[in-house]
Amino acid sequence: xxKDRNISCVLKPKTAQQxxxxxxxxxxxxxxxxxxxxxxxxxxxTAQIDLFxxxxxxxxxxxxxxxxxxxxxHASCVSVNEEVVHGVPSETRFITDSxxxxxxxxxxxxxxxxxxxxxxxxxxxxxxxxxxxxxxYAALDAGVxxxxxxxxxxxxxxxxxxxxxxxxxxVVRDFAGHGIGLCMHEDPEILNFGKAGVGPELIxxxxxxxxxxxxxxxxxxxxxxxxxxxxxxxxxLAAHVEDTVIITKHGPEVxxxx
Ligand code: MF3
Ligand code: CO
Numbered sequence: 001x002x003k004d005r006n007i008s009c010v011l012k013p014k015t016a017q018q019x020x021x022x023x024x025x026x027x028x029x030x031x032x033x034x035x036x037x038x039x040x041x042x043x044x045x046t047a048q049i050d051l052f053x054x055x056x057x058x059x060x061x062x063x064x065x066x067x068x069x070x071x072x073x074h075a076s077c078v079s080v081n082e083e084v085v086h087g088v089p090s091e092t093r094f095i096t097d098s099x100x101x102x103x104x105x106x107x108x109x110x111x112x113x114x115x116x117x118x119x120x121x122x123x124x125x126x127x128x129x130x131x132x133x134x135x136x137y138a139a140l141d142a143g144v145x146x147x148x149x150x151x152x153x154x155x156x157x158x159x160x161x162x163x164x165x166x167x168x169x170x171v172v173r174d175f176a177g178h179g180i181g182l183c184m185h186e187d188p189e190i191l192n193f194g195k196a197g198v199g200p201e202l203i204x205x206x207x208x209x210x211x212x213x214x215x216x217x218x219x220x221x222x223x224x225x226x227x228x229x230x231x232x233x234x235x236x237l238a239a240h241v242e243d244t245v246i247i248t249k250h251g252p253e254v255x256x257x258x
Pocket of ligand 1: 001065066072077104116178211242
């Protein structure tokens with residue numbers, strides 16, 4: 001989501017029943033990504049990828065939360081190469097070998113949401129892209145590790161930033177992760193940079209969508225004239241990965257998985 005003002009917030013835990021619904025939403029959304037993994041190929045347009053995602057969501061009773069959101073007209077966001085997030089699916093954007101495609105979907109089922117993003121490196125493997133995408137997943141893992149009751153949002157933010165910068169990449173400042181549940185975007189905001197020990201305290205029973213967005217070069221981004229697509233200003237690659245996580249008494253539980 002677009003970074004908001006960093007306002008303080010009161011976190012409210014979900015009920016056990018709500019969390020169970022979120023788990024099933026998360027699992028079904030992960031299935032859609034499993035289908036996308038075999039579908040995404042050179043020669044497809046990003047609009048075809050979006051249409052495929054929409055059908056796979058529909059089959060599972062999942063409703064895209066992007067479609068209709070502030071006038072957005074597609075089920076998914078498909079961002080290629082220098083596009084960071086909120087890439088608008090297009091009938092003229094063809095995927096080719098060595099493209100880095102990020103697919104972002106937030107879906108609701110039985111009133112509760114899950115949000116997930118994966119990177120798809122198209123064509124033969126490429127060292128530059130593999131290392132870069134590896135850093136994004138490492139940042140995601142590092143952030144999730146801090147999703148423990150009693151820790152603070154800043155602990156997550158710092159872990160993500162340090163991991164990414166440790167690889168020599170940058171974190172995007174203009175977008176953030178977020179609480180999630182009845183709505184796609186709830187409190188708190190989860191920046192991908194910051195200081196440990198600050199921000200709202202995490203409590204058992206909340207759910208968070210953590211989404212590191214990282215750049216190969218400078219972290220500056222701007223929005224294209226379509227009003228949505230965020231691109232790196234220097235034109236270098238961006239990666240984005242996202243999972244939805246419940247804070248349980250046993251620690252973090254990633255729900256966007258099979
Ligand atoms: N994961 C994205 C986010 O939290 C989903 C955006 S849907 C869109 O911002 F409609 F805003 F594109
Ligand atoms: Co999100």
